[in-house]
Amino acid sequence: MPDMHAMAEAMQHDHKTLEQVVLGSLVAVFILLAVLLFVANRNQRHVYGTIPTPTPISAADVNGMLPALRTALSEADANLTGLDNALNDQQGSLSE
Amino acid sequence: MIRRRFLALATLLPLAFPAGLLAAAALPSPTPAPPSVASINVFTHLNNLKINGAAEMDRRRGNLQDALDKINVSSTLSSDLKTKVTKRLKTELDTLVALETKLGGETDLPTGRKDVQQLINEYPTYSLLLVQARVIVATDREEVTGNQLVIMTALMQSKVNAATLKKDEVGAATIAINDLKAKVKDYKAKTGTIIPTVLALSFTNYTTAYQAMLVDRNNLYAARADFKAANTDITQLIVLVNELKLATPSPTPIPSVTPKPSATPVPVKK
Numbered sequence: 001m002p003d004m005h006a007m008a009e010a011m012q013h014d015h016k017t018l019e020q021v022v023l024g025s026l027v028a029v030f031i032l033l034a035v036l037l038f039v040a041n042r043n044q045r046h047v048y049g050t051i052p053t054p055t056p057i058s059a060a061d062v063n064g065m066l067p068a069l070r071t072a073l074s075e076a077d078a079n080l081t082g083l084d085n086a087l088n089d090q091q092g093s094l095s096e
Numbered sequence: 097m098i099r100r101r102f103l104a105l106a107t108l109l110p111l112a113f114p115a116g117l118l119a120a121a122a123l124p125s126p127t128p129a130p131p132s133v134a135s136i137n138v139f140t141h142l143n144n145l146k147i148n149g150a151a152e153m154d155r156r157r158g159n160l161q162d163a164l165d166k167i168n169v170s171s172t173l174s175s176d177l178k179t180k181v182t183k184r185l186k187t188e189l190d191t192l193v194a195l196e197t198k199l200g201g202e203t204d205l206p207t208g209r210k211d212v213q214q215l216i217n218e219y220p221t222y223s224l225l226l227v228q229a230r231v232i233v234a235t236d237r238e239e240v241t242g243n244q245l246v247i248m249t250a251l252m253q254s255k256v257n258a259a260t261l262k263k264d265e266v267g268a269a270t271i272a273i274n275d276l277k278a279k280v281k282d283y284k285a286k287t288g289t290i291i292p293t294v295l296a297l298s299f300t301n302y303t304t305a306y307q308a309m310l311v312d313r314n315n316l317y318a319a320r321a322d323f324k325a326a327n328t329d330i331t332q333l334i335v336l337v338n339e340l341k342l343a344t345p346s347p348t349p350i351p352s353v354t355p356k357p358s359a360t361p362v363p364v365k366k
Contacts (some may be wrong), residue, residue, distance in 0.1 A: 035318055065248055069330075072241035073323055079166070079234040080320060087232040087306075089159070091219050092152040095211050096141040 111226050138205050145208045146199055149215055153196045156222050160185050160192075161244050163229035170236040173291075179297065180278050182230060191218065220302045225310075228294055231312045235290045242283050249276050252333045259337045269336045272329045277327040283319040290315060333366070 120184055195218070199211040232338045266331045290312050297305050 028112075046285060063202075065244070065251065066330075069241070069244040069327070072237070072244050073327065076234070076237040076241045076320065076323070078318060079230070079237045080316045081164075083227070083230040083234045083316070086159070086163075086223075087310065087313060089223055089226060092148065092155055093217070094145070094148050094152060094216060096144045096209075 097264075142205045143204065145205075145212050149199045149212050150196060153192045156226075157189055159226055160189050160222070160229075163226060163233060164189075164281050166233040167229060170233065172236050172239040173232070177291070177295070181229060184225055185229060188218075188222055192222075221299060224297075224299045224302065224305050227309050228297065229304070230255070231294050231309050231316070232291055234316050235287055235294075235312075236322075238283070238287055238316060241323055242280065242287070242319075245276075245283075245323065248327075248330055249273075249280055252276065252330060252337075255337045256333065256334045261336065265336050269291065269333060272333045272336070275331040276326050276333070278304050279322040283322040283326075286315045286319040286322070326361070 164182055167173070167181050167185070170178065173181075195211060199208060199215075202208040202211060216257055253273055256273055261269060294309060294312055297308055299305050
């Protein structure tokens with residue numbers, strides 16, 4: 001006659017082992033998922049140069065700098081015209 | 097008898113002449129005799145020289161003064177350089193003022209002609225000084241523009257780094273940023289040596305000096321083309337990064353109105 005007590009102990013032992021295996025597998029899957037997510041996120045940053053929060057060009061940036069650039073450009077243009085005028089300067093009439 | 101009277105008159109005439117002069121001096125002066133044709137010509141010629149000479153000197157002084165004013169308000173030139181250039185311009189201005197005063201006071205046509213010849217001889221110096229000052233001013237103003245571009249490039253780079261862009265936008269933004277940086281580098285290469293070179297230029301040979309400054313002028317125009325391309329890059333970058341419109345805020349859009357059904361056309365009376 002089988003030792004009922006021994007059988008019960010063996011079954012309990014098997015049950016514990018199964019629990020450990022399932023738990024271990026779940027932990028392994030979570031770790032794997034975490035690693036995959038980290039790598040994917042890092043690759044995405046590398047490709048797109050992204051930072052989670054975009055920082056748009058503010059109106060102050062644009063309003064302050066672009067007009068200054070354009071004013072400087074138009075003044076540079078005016079002075080290039082002044083240079084051309086100087087290069088094309090002709091002496092006035094000095095006749096009697 | 098007649099001969100005796102003639103001799104008496106001939107003897108008294110030299111004595112009477114000074115007395116007549118004294119009497120004439122005491123009386124109101126008569127209308128002067130019309131000047132001869134030759135003296136009219138001399139006066140007209142000298143006057144024309146004075147008028148034309150003064151106009152030319154005013155013109156030159158105006159041009160030099162404009163250039164001097166622009167040198168004085170430049171923001172990128174060192175004070176030493178400003179002093180050096182303004183000293184040259186002021187010396188030429190003083191020369192012109194002295195010559196104008198001298199010519200204005202001349203009463204003699206040959207001397208007036210000499211003054212005008214001196215003015216003509218002074219032209220190459222004036223012309224080269226003017227071009228030199230204008231090259232320096234134009235370089236200064238391009239430097240101001242370039243400095244603005246450097247600031248904008250740094251801003252654009254930081255915005256591209258920080259922004260969330262789609263894959264195709266990243267490519268376009270990278271191209272625009274790289275082009276912008278290349279234009280800034282190119283403008284610096286084109287204009288970086290202009291001022292020291294133009295300052296060291298000798299005016300001994302007019303044509304050589306003029307040609308050298310013509311090269312500077314072409315480099316300044318090439319830098320201007322860089323600025324234009326850079327401006328296009330910046331415009332594109334702003335759109336890519338933020339889809340932000342560059343112009344002033346657009347006016348409130350006109351609400352679309354559902355078109356009314358067209359009315360039945362009124363028959364034209366014949």
